[in-house]
Amino acid sequence: MKLLVRVLDFLLVFGLAGFACLAWLWWTMMPQGFPVHHARFWTNSLLPLFAFAVCAIGIFSITQQRRAILKYLIFFILSTTTSTWLTTCFTFPLSSQGDFLLAIAATAVIATLLCAAAILTMLHIPIKKTILAISLITGLSLGFLLPLSQQAATGATTPYSEKPLSKSQRVKAIDGFSMTLSNQIELAPAEGSVTLILPQIRLNILPLLTFESRSPDRFWTIFSPPKARLGPERILKGMVKNDRGLTFYYQDDANSILKLTSAHHNDLIEIETQSFLPNDVYSHLNTFCKIHISTTGALSLAFSPCPQPIAMTAFDYPVGKPARFAYLDSKQVFHVVEASSGEKGPFHSLQQGPLQRDDSLSIIIYSDATPQCRITLRDWAAQASTQLSPTAGWGLPENSIEFSLYNNKQKNAGVIFLSLASTSTGRGWDSVGHTAGRYRNSIVIETLDTLPIKNHRSHSKSP
Numbered sequence: 001m002k003l004l005v006r007v008l009d010f011l012l013v014f015g016l017a018g019f020a021c022l023a024w025l026w027w028t029m030m031p032q033g034f035p036v037h038h039a040r041f042w043t044n045s046l047l048p049l050f051a052f053a054v055c056a057i058g059i060f061s062i063t064q065q066r067r068a069i070l071k072y073l074i075f076f077i078l079s080t081t082t083s084t085w086l087t088t089c090f091t092f093p094l095s096s097q098g099d100f101l102l103a104i105a106a107t108a109v110i111a112t113l114l115c116a117a118a119i120l121t122m123l124h125i126p127i128k129k130t131i132l133a134i135s136l137i138t139g140l141s142l143g144f145l146l147p148l149s150q151q152a153a154t155g156a157t158t159p160y161s162e163k164p165l166s167k168s169q170r171v172k173a174i175d176g177f178s179m180t181l182s183n184q185i186e187l188a189p190a191e192g193s194v195t196l197i198l199p200q201i202r203l204n205i206l207p208l209l210t211f212e213s214r215s216p217d218r219f220w221t222i223f224s225p226p227k228a229r230l231g232p233e234r235i236l237k238g239m240v241k242n243d244r245g246l247t248f249y250y251q252d253d254a255n256s257i258l259k260l261t262s263a264h265h266n267d268l269i270e271i272e273t274q275s276f277l278p279n280d281v282y283s284h285l286n287t288f289c290k291i292h293i294s295t296t297g298a299l300s301l302a303f304s305p306c307p308q309p310i311a312m313t314a315f316d317y318p319v320g321k322p323a324r325f326a327y328l329d330s331k332q333v334f335h336v337v338e339a340s341s342g343e344k345g346p347f348h349s350l351q352q353g354p355l356q357r358d359d360s361l362s363i364i365i366y367s368d369a370t371p372q373c374r375i376t377l378r379d380w381a382a383q384a385s386t387q388l389s390p391t392a393g394w395g396l397p398e399n400s401i402e403f404s405l406y407n408n409k410q411k412n413a414g415v416i417f418l419s420l421a422s423t424s425t426g427r428g429w430d431s432v433g434h435t436a437g438r439y440r441n442s443i444v445i446e447t448l449d450t451l452p453i454k455n456h457r458s459h460s461k462s463p
Contacts, residue, residue, distance in 0.1 A: 009062050012070075015111065016062075020055035023048040031427045033345055033394030039149040040390055047146070071122050076135040078116070081108050083143025091147050094216045095223040152218040152282050155433025156387035156398065157420045160379060160440035165255045165276045168247070171238035181260070185269060189248050190236050192258050196268055196445060201365060201372040204292040207441050208234075208256055209275040213285040215431035221284040222429040253281070268373070271443040282431040284423050288380060289441055291416040297368030298411040301403060304362035305334035305353030309369065312414045314405040318342050321408075324350070325425060326401040330386040332356055343402075343425050345394040357382050363416070364448065371448040377418070378442040384420045385433075391426035398432045400425050 027048035034041040054073065061069040085108045089096045176190030186195040192208040213221045216228040234252040241247075250256040254275045261270040293299060299312040303326060315323035323343040326336045334355035337347040355361065360378040364371050384399035398421040405414040417424070420439070421432045 012074075013059055013062055016055040016058045020052050020059075023051035023055065027052075029427060031345065031391055031393030034388070038388060040393070043146065043149045044393075067122050067125050068127070071119065071125055071127060072131055072135045074119055075132060076139040078112060078119075079136045079139030080143040081111050083140045084108070084146055085143075087144050088147040091151060092217045092219040092223070094225060094228060095219040097225065150219060150430070152215070152390070152431045152433055153387060155280050155282070155421065155435040156385040157433070157435050157439075158383050158385075159277075159435055159437025160274070160383060161438040163438060164278075165257060165274055165438065167255075168240050168249065170240050171249055172240065173238045174236070176236045187246075187260070189239065189258075192234075192236075192248065192250065192256075192273075194260065194269070194271055196373075198268075198372065198447070200297070200367050200370075201293065201295045203365075203373070203375075203445070205271065205443070205445075206287070206290040207271050207273045207443055208250065208258060209254070209273070209286070209288055209434075209439050209441065210234075210290075211281055211283045211286040211434075213429075214281060214283045216282075218282045218431055218433070220429040221431050253277070253279075268445045268447060271441075271445070273441045274438055276438045277434060277436050280436050281434045283434070284429050284431050286419055286422050286434070287417055288383075288420045288439075289377065289416075289418040289443070291375065291418075292413075293365060293415065294413040295365070295367035295372065296412065297370070299405065299414050300366040300369065301416075302364045302366070303334065303336065303351075303353075303401075304360075305355040306336050306351035307353075308351055309364075309366050310336060310350060312403055312405050314408045315339070316342055319344065323402065323404060323425075325403065327397055327399055328355055328381055328384055328386060329395070329397055334361075337396075339425075344427060345392060345396070347392075347394055347396065355381055367412070374446045374448055376444040376446070378444070379440045380418055380420070383439060387421075387432075389423060389426060390430040390432070391423040391428040393426060396425065398422065 027044070030044040031040070032045060034044065054076070058070065058073045060066070061073065174189060177188075179187040179189060181187060184197050186197070187193070188195070192206060194205045194207070196203040196205070211231055214229055214231050215221045215224050221229055232252040234250055237249040237251050239246060239248050245259060245261040248258040250258070254277050256273060256275040259272040261272070300309045301312060302309045310324065313321070313324060315321045319341045322339040322341060324336070324338050326334065328334050332355060334353055335349060336351040337349055340346050340348070359381055360376050361380050362374050362376045364374050366372065386397045386399065389396050389398045400417075400419050400422060402417040402424065403414065405411065421434060423430045423432055
């Protein structure tokens with residue numbers, strides 16, 4: 001019996017030390033900077049410290065032969081482990097089918113058996129029912145709340161309209177390969193991209209709402225089944241051509257259209273996309289619009305609320321040279337910030353300025369400090385979620401505009417990612433929601449002479 005107790009003591013110390021290491025790892029890796037009322041403050045900042053303290057008390061009670069303390073502690077661990085796993089399975093039924101979570105289940109079973117065996121060796125030790133009840137209730141409550149804290153909050157994007165897209169009866173099937181509209185404009189209809197070619201700059205724009213990494217049950221997308229994570233493949237259904245321009249029709253889990261309208265004055269082109277989501281979509285990575293840029297000189301850009309040009313730089317992942325990006329907060333202030341390392345916070349302000357929800361956002365692209373073109377997005381601010389991001393921390397919302405060079409060696413080529421709600425910034429694979437409805441992305445691209453930077457108020461609801 002004594003040998004069995006010693007073996008169990010050794011295994012418990014080993015297991016508690018492992019849990020302490022996991023708690024320390026969670027505390028160092030998870031994002032910080034959340035307000036006290038936010039669930040991530042408790043799970044990311046306080047819970048790891050509590051778990052570390054529990055493990056330390058457990059190891060102390062074993063080494064000092066404080067069997068009564070150890071018995072209460074084991075009941076606490078047993079109830080927490082059981083409650084956590086059961087709540088995870090019921091809350092995330094699709095994600096919990098993955099191999100990784102099966103491994104966690106196996107670990108939970110081993111921990112349960114080990115704790116049960118340890119309790120059997122301490123049956124002779126009297127316990128107080130009140131303390132036992134507190135241990136069990138605390139463990140069950142903690143195990144119930146922890147998985148729920150990892151569930152994505154209800155989506156906070158604001159669709160342009162709630163009505164579905166009308167279907168055209170005059171759609172003409174096309175092969176989807178590249179099309180040339182003029183010596184300045186090329187199309188790749190199958191992927192929904194528009195390429196603009198100017199003397200000193202080339203833009204490749206992908207304006208369709210695109211989800212790259214999804215969750216079927218609002219959990220971390222890394223645990224999503226592959227098919228659910230990727231979603232349906234987008235299919236080009238056809239095209240309609242009239243005097244006003246071209247309209248392309250697409251189908252995946254959303255009905256989408258891409259309209260190209262002839263230019264006016266110094267406008268190069270007007271692009272409009274609309275995508276109707278019949279159901280809420282929760283994702284980690286997605287783009288409202290993606291813009292690839294190459295120029296003849298060093299790249300920089302300026303935003304209409306913050307007109308001072310900012311150099312585009314490369315960044316490292318997961319740590320290293322800091323990323324630069326912009327966002328709109330809940331007080332309708334537009335910020336341009338730089339991360340501390342990689343795309344991780346804390347974040348340092350570079351510029352800020354007012355941007356109302358019904359304002360358009362303009363981005364001016366520079367080559368060697370010379371303005372080349374202006375890209376005006378009429379609908380981004382109105383539809384963006386300003387709800388706090390679960391992965392960024394430090395007060396950053398779910399919306400973001402990420403801009404960077406492809407690498408440190410090329411100063412003249414980069415990309416801009418615009419998202420209404422994503423978790424690409426920060427730490428983790430949490431999903432955030434796009435509310436069901438119709439999303440519009442209206443873009444005007446202009447060449448620049450001496451035009452002033454301005455805000456356009458253009459977001460109006462329509463059927």
